[in-house]
Amino acid sequence: MTVxxxxxxxxxGPAVPLASARGRWILLTTVLGSTMAMLDGTxxxxxxxxxxxxxxxxxxxxxxxxxxxxxxxxxxILVGGSLSDRFGRRRIFTLGVVxxxxxxxxxxxxxxxGVLIAARALQGIGGALLAPGSLALIxxxxxxxxxxxxxxxxxxxxxxxxxxxxxxxxxxxxxxxxRWVFLLNVPLAxxxxxxxxxYVPESRDPQARGRFDVVGAALGAGALGLVTYALIxxxxxxxxxxxxxxxxxxLGAAFVYVERRRADPxxxxxxxxxxxxxxxxxxxxxxxxxxxGFFFLVVLQxxxxxxxxxxxxxxxxxxxxxxxxLLSARSGELGERIGPRVPxxxxxxxxxxGTLLMLRVGPAASYVRDVLPAMVVMGMGLVALVAPxxxxxxxxxxxxxxxxxxxxxxxxxxxxxxxxxxxxxxLSGMGPDAYRSAAQFDAAFGRAMLWCTGxxxxxxxxxxxxxxxxxxxxxxxxxxxxxxxxxPPLEPRERGDRAAPD
Numbered sequence: 326m327t328v329x330x331x332x333x334x335x336x337x338g339p340a341v342p343l344a345s346a347r348g349r350w351i352l353l354t355t356v357l358g359s360t361m362a363m364l365d366g367t368x369x370x371x372x373x374x375x376x377x378x379x380x381x382x383x384x385x386x387x388x389x390x391x392x393x394x395x396x397x398x399x400x401x402i403l404v405g406g407s408l409s410d411r412f413g414r415r416r417i418f419t420l421g422v423v424x425x426x427x428x429x430x431x432x433x434x435x436x437x438x439g440v441l442i443a444a445r446a447l448q449g450i451g452g453a454l455l456a457p458g459s460l461a462l463i464x465x466x467x468x469x470x471x472x473x474x475x476x477x478x479x480x481x482x483x484x485x486x487x488x489x490x491x492x493x494x495x496x497x498x499x500x501x502x503x504r505w506v507f508l509l510n511v512p513l514a515x516x517x518x519x520x521x522x523x524y525v526p527e528s529r530d531p532q533a534r535g536r537f538d539v540v541g542a543a544l545g546a547g548a549l550g551l552v553t554y555a556l557i558x559x560x561x562x563x564x565x566x567x568x569x570x571x572x573x574x575x576l577g578a579a580f581v582y583v584e585r586r587r588a589d590p591x592x593x594x595x596x597x598x599x600x601x602x603x604x605x606x607x608x609x610x611x612x613x614x615x616x617x618g619f620f621f622l623v624v625l626q627x628x629x630x631x632x633x634x635x636x637x638x639x640x641x642x643x644x645x646x647x648x649x650x651l652l653s654a655r656s657g658e659l660g661e662r663i664g665p666r667v668p669x670x671x672x673x674x675x676x677x678x679g680t681l682l683m684l685r686v687g688p689a690a691s692y693v694r695d696v697l698p699a700m701v702v703m704g705m706g707l708v709a710l711v712a713p714x715x716x717x718x719x720x721x722x723x724x725x726x727x728x729x730x731x732x733x734x735x736x737x738x739x740x741x742x743x744x745x746x747x748x749x750x751x752l753s754g755m756g757p758d759a760y761r762s763a764a765q766f767d768a769a770f771g772r773a774m775l776w777c778t779g780x781x782x783x784x785x786x787x788x789x790x791x792x793x794x795x796x797x798x799x800x801x802x803x804x805x806x807x808x809x810x811x812x813p814p815l816e817p818r819e820r821g822d823r824a825a826p827d
Contacts, residue, residue, distance in 0.1 A: 326478065328471050331387065332509035332740055337803045339467050339470035340466065340467060341467055341468060341526075342467075342469070342471060343467055343471035343474060343475050344467055346424030348471070348475075349466060350520060350523075350524035350525075351462065351463070351466050351467065351524060352463070352467075352475060352478060352479065352526055353463050353520060354517060354521045355408075355460070355463055355479055355521045356478075356479060356482045356519050357457045357461045357513055357516060357517040357520070358418060358421070358422050358521070359456060359459040359460070359479065360513070361422065361424065361425055361426075361455070361461060361510050361513050361514065361517070362398075362452040362455060362456050362480065362569070363490075364493070364509075364510075364768050365394070365425075365429070365448065365452075365490070365507075365510060366488070367490030367491055367494075367620055368490035368491065368493055368494035368497075368506050368509070368619055369390065369394075369490075369494065369506060369507075370491060370494070370535055370620055370624045370625070371390065371491040371494035371495045371498060371624045371628075371638055371639045372489070372497075372498045372503040372635070373387045373390065373391075373624075373625060373633050373760075374628050374629065374635075374760060375502075375623065376390060376441075376504045377504050377760065378557075379503065380437060380441070380542040380707055380801065382438050382540075383757040383758060384750060384755065384756070384757045384758065384759055384760055385441070385557050385558065385757060386438050387760065388440060388557050388746055388747060388750065389442050389557065390438075390442060390445060391445075391746050392447040392557070392743055392746055392747055393442045393443070393445040394445040394446065394448050394449040394450065394452070395445045395449065395617075395739050395742055395746070396446065396546070396549055396550055396553060396743055397447075397448075397449030397450050397452075397453065397546070398447060398450075398452045398453050398456070398539050398693070398734050398739045399449075399549055399739035399740040399743050400453075400542070400545055400546030400549050400550070401449070401450060401453035401542065401546065401676055402452075402453040402457060402732050402734060402735045402736045402739060403542070403545070403591050403592060403659045403729075403732045403736050404453065404458055404537070404542050404591065404726045404732075405417065405421065405454045405455070405456065405458070405732060406418060406457035406458075406461075406729050406730075406731055406732020406733070406735075407537065407591065407732070408454065408789045409454075409457050409458040409461055410461070410726070411445075411529060412471035412529065412686055413527045413528070414461045414462050414465060414526070414527070414528050414529065415458070415462065415521055415522075415526070415527045415670035415724070415741075416460060416464060416526045416527065417454050417455075417458050418454070418455050418458035418466075418521060418525075419517075419518050419521050419522060420454055420455075421451050421452065421453070421454025421456070421458065422451070422454030422455050422514045422521070423451075423514060423518060424447075424449030424450060424451030424454060424455075425448055425454075425455060425510060425514065426451070426510055426511050426514035426515075427447070427451070428444055428445070428447035428449075428450070428451050429507045429508065429509075429510035429514075430507070430508065430512060431444035431447060432444040432445060432448065432484075432507035432509055433504045433505070433506075433508040434504070435504075435565055438461070439816075441764075443520065444706050445528035447502075447706075456731075456732075456735050457732040457735055459479075459733040460476070460479065460715065460719070460731045461528075462525055462528070462779045463475050463476060463479055464544075464719055464724060464731075465526075465528035465724075466525065466526055466528065468620055472716075473657050473658055473660075473661045473716060473820060474654055474657060474658060474713060474751060475659055476497050476715055476716050476719070477653050477654035477656060477657020477658060477712040478653070478654045478657075480653050480657065480711045480712040480715050482650070482653075483820075489642075489643075489646045490642075490644075490680075491620075491624050491638065491639035491642045492636075492637075492639035492640050492642055492643055492646070493509070493639065494635070494639055495504050495634065495635035495636035495637065495638055495639025496578075496636050496639065496737065497509070498635040498636075498747050499635045499636045501636055506542060506706065513554065516582040516724065525780065529654060536589055536591050537589075537591075538583075538584075538587060538591035540583055540587075540591060541580060541583050541584055541590055541591040541592070542588065543593055544577075544579050545580045545591070546582060547572075547573075547576045548571075548573050548574075548576035548577040548580055549740060549743065549744075550573075551570070551572050551576065552569075552570065552573035552574070552744070552747075552748045553571040553743060554569045554573075554822075555567075555570035555573060556744070556747035556748045556751055557750075557751075558704070558745050559751050560751065560757065561754070574587075580741050586785075592733060593640035593729070596726065596729065596730065596733070598721060600791070601717065601720075601721040601723045602718065602721040602722055604728065604733060604787065604792045605665070605718050605721065605734070605789035605792060606718075606733065606737045607668070607712060607716050607791070608669055608673075608714065608784045608787050608788045608792065609714065609718075609737045609738050609741065609784075610737050610738075610740075610741045611673070611741070611780050611783045611784030611785040611787060612672075612673050612676065612710065612714075612741075612780070612781060613682065613737070613738040613739075613741040613742050614706075614741035614745040614777075614780045615673075615676065615677075615743065615745070615778075615780035615781045615784070616649045616679075616742065617741060617742025617743070617745040617746055617767035617775050618742075618745035618746065618749045618773060618776065618780075619680060619703070619774075621675075621745070621746050621749070622749065622773055622774075623683060623686075623768055624638045624639070624642075624688060625760055625766065625770075626691075626766065626767070626770045627641055627686070627696070629760050629761075629762075629763055629766045630686075630687060630690075630763045630767045630770065631686060631687065631688060631689065631690040632688070632689065632765055634801070635649045640761035641696050641700060642700060643700075643703035644697060644700040644704050645700050645701075645703055645707065646704075646763050647708070648701070648704035648705060648708050649704060649707060649708060649711075652708045653708055653711065653712050654712070655672065655789075655815055656668065656708050656709060656710035656711075656712045656713060657713065657715075659669060659713075660712060660713030660716055661716065662719070663717070664793070665713045665714070665788075665792055666716040666788060666792045666793060667713060668709045668710060668713040668714075669713060669717070669784075669792050670709065670785045670788045670789040670792075671706075671709050671785075671787075671806075672706045672708075672709035672710025672711075672713075672714075672785075673706065673710060673781040673782065673784040674706070674781070674782070674785045675702055675703070675705050675706030675709060676702075676703055676706030676707065676710070676781045677706075677777075677778045677781035677782050678702050678706075679699050679700070679701075679702035679703030679704075679705075679787070680699075680703070680774050680777045680778045680781060681774070681778055682698050682699035682702060682776050684700070684771055685697045685699070685775055686699065686762065687767055688767070689812045690724075692764065693819075694736040701721075706781075715734075717792070718730055718734045719731070732781040745777075745780075749773045749776060749777075750769070750773075751775070752772070752776055753770070753773040753776065754768075754769050754772065755769040755773070760798065768780050
């Protein structure tokens with residue numbers, strides 16, 4: 326499919342009101358695209374026991390089924406953000422949607438575990454192309470005073486996609502089979518691409534220049550891949566695991582060295598001159614590690630230990646879905662009014678409480694007494710956290726770097742989830758066949774939830790100690806329109822440490 330080209334010097338046109346028909350189409354397109362990636366990130370989890378049974382796989386294969394996707398997604402999402410800013414956010418977004426759909430089709434017809442894992446890696450490449458472009462399209466296309474609400478709606482519906490995944494996945498697994506978990510993405514892509522080409526204006530960063538940082542991308546992806554392999558296979562204690570761990574650390578150090586010295590790095594060090602951007606990404610690392618580990622293990626716990634069917638395990642997540650659907654837009658607006666510090670502190674604390682409540686879920690667990698309270702509290706924590714975090718990431722950088730900022734934050738989130746899924750079974754003492762034994766899995770699950778709780782609380786502590794309201798420089802002293810959030814303009818003497826640079 327050919328995407329119409331536009332001159333790099335051609336402006337994208339006037340900002341679109343969210344309430345207009347075109348604004349709603351833009352929001353729908355970005356929600357559909359991001360939902361494909363978010364939905365796939367959770368819908369697969371509920372299918373893991375059936376995939377393991379059907380393919381006669383051990384715990385490591387289940388981890389790789391999740392992590393092959395997260396590995397290419399986290400390793401290449403920064404490249405996706407750079408491509409988006411340089412060649413057009415709509416163009417790269419639609420390419421990513423098509424790529425993701427092709428990978429999903431291959432997952433759906435995979436004859437064995439090896440092909441499934443390879444196809445999952447291919448899916449991750451598509452996700453790396455579409456994920457940063459999704460949010461950057463809102464930032465570039467929707468008028469400034471509507472962006473907070475638009476981002477709240479985007480976060481809410483995307484969160485709904487992530488949360489409804491286990492329910493939908495359970496229905497598919499218990500019905501037509503686990504392969505339909507992947508095939509579901511094909512019709513979503515068939516709707517998303519035509520709408521994007523018709524209604525979404527093209528936009529790009531006119532200052533994006535220079536060569537692509539292929540070396541940086543390779544070093545970053547290599548480091549993540551080797552560390553992930555070492556964590557998953559660490560139980561064997563083989564020399565290959567030790568070598569992989571050492572090489573992963575060395576490649577990570579080389580990545581930092583290269584990025585600090587390149588003229589056109591994939592991760593420009595100067596973007597971290599924004600203390601707010603750095604702080605929010607530290608929060609992201611903590612909370613998304615906990616979120617990734619939580620949702621990976623909870624649906625397994627409900628099926629393996631509590632005896633739930635795949636559909637029942639998925640349906641158990643519905644309270645989180647409903648809370649995200651109903652309250653995320655308001656959470657985004659509240660974050661604009663009171664600043665990000667309180668939501669980014671309270672949200673992870675609530676999530677930590679929800680994680681601790683999951684310790685009550687064991688054999689023959691009652692849904693109303695044991696599972697429901699944990700899901701409600703977790704949902705409230707995600708409502709408080711997700712939209713303000715997303716808005717703050719974008720508000721902390723120049724709007725021309727929206728794709729880059731989104732890419733870095735997405736990379737941090739996905740890398741955190743990737744490492745959590747790789748490390749938690751090891752840290753909690755979960756053996757290769759643990760998911761086949763209710764007693765073994767239950768004991769390891771309790772230990773894993775304590776690790777997740779610690780990560781949530783670490784994120785809350787970082788937010789409270791380091792996050793402050795973003796500077797919102799106006800284009801004119803009397804202008805009330807800012808790059809990502811709207812707020813009354815402050816006189817320089819009132820801004821304090823938020824003052825714009827000279």
